[in-house]
Amino acid sequence: MKHIIFLLVAALLIFHQDFWNWEKSDAVFGFIPIGLFYHACLSLAAGFVWFLACTFAWPDEIDMAEEESVAQEAH
Numbered sequence: 806m807k808h809i810i811f812l813l814v815a816a817l818l819i820f821h822q823d824f825w826n827w828e829k830s831d832a833v834f835g836f837i838p839i840g841l842f843y844h845a846c847l848s849l850a851a852g853f854v855w856f857l858a859c860t861f862a863w864p865d866e867i868d869m870a871e872e873e874s875v876a877q878e879a880h
Contacts, residue, residue, distance in 0.1 A: 806861040813854045
């Protein structure tokens with residue numbers, strides 16, 4: 806799963822360079838510039854990828870180290 810998340814992050818980095826919207830003056834929903842709407846959707850996608858990374862690729866060692874330090878402080 807970590808490899809898929811790395812690929813998704815790489816795709817987000819590539820899609821962040823939206824040179825195809827630079828010349829467009831279209832408006833989405835009649836008032837949002839296409840570039841702003843594109844980046845809003847890209848931000849939602851980045852949030853989703855971060856959720857996937859935290860859920861499926863978070864290293865277990867970090868959580869175990871924190872639990873051990875809390876247990877030691879309690880004694």
